[in-house]
Amino acid sequence: MTKKVVNVAVGVIFKRGQYFVCKRSETQHQGGLWEFPGGKVESQESVEQALERELSEEIGIEVRGSKHLTTIEHDYGDKQVCLHVHVVDQFEGEPTGLEGQPSQWVDYQGLTSLDFPKANVAIIEALATFS
Numbered sequence: 001m002t003k004k005v006v007n008v009a010v011g012v013i014f015k016r017g018q019y020f021v022c023k024r025s026e027t028q029h030q031g032g033l034w035e036f037p038g039g040k041v042e043s044q045e046s047v048e049q050a051l052e053r054e055l056s057e058e059i060g061i062e063v064r065g066s067k068h069l070t071t072i073e074h075d076y077g078d079k080q081v082c083l084h085v086h087v088v089d090q091f092e093g094e095p096t097g098l099e100g101q102p103s104q105w106v107d108y109q110g111l112t113s114l115d116f117p118k119a120n121v122a123i124i125e126a127l128a129t130f131s
């Protein structure tokens with residue numbers, strides 16, 4: 001049986017050479033690991049709409065400009081995801097963990113030293129050549 005794929009809009013928030021990352025809560029899927037903020041694309045919603053909604057809900061920013069970086073399909077065994085990753089380099093507001101999640105700004109070197117879910121290895125690789 002083919003598993004249902006969960007489509008996820010993921011925002012790589014980038015400003016002055018740094019990336020904004022959040023920590024997933026222990027109770028979530030892939031809990032306790034760092035993530036780029038984002039969440040599930042709801043039915044009737046485009047990836048762009050989901051990205052705007054999730055980034056507003058989770059970190060309180062308004063997206064003004066973003067570029068598609070990569071699309072990654074990954075099977076965690078218990079869940080199959082398709083991550084639609086966008087670099088968000090124009091936005092209004094100061095990103096903050098509105099759901100109580102720890103957050104931090106890190107440079108590229110910092111990204112490579114944090115623990116992310118497995119699917120994120122390909123995102124971080126794609127960022128190495130992003131300009």
Ligand SMILES: Nc1nc2c([nH]c(=O)n2[C@H]2C[C@H](O)[C@@H](COP(=O)(O)OP(=O)(O)OP(=O)(O)O)O2)c(=O)[nH]1
Pocket residue numbers: 008009010028029030034035036037038039040054079081083117118119120
């Ligand atoms: N947001 C986000 N999700 C990621 C990343 N890497 C990765 O494998 N995922 C996976 C974990 C989850 O299975 C799924 C995203 O789900 P989510 O928990 O953020 O979804 P959501 O915000 O809509 O929240 P909820 O409905 O689960 O409360 O994608 C990432 O960098 N950011």
Ligand SMILES: [Mg+2]
Pocket residue numbers: 037038039040058
């Ligand atoms: Mg989320």
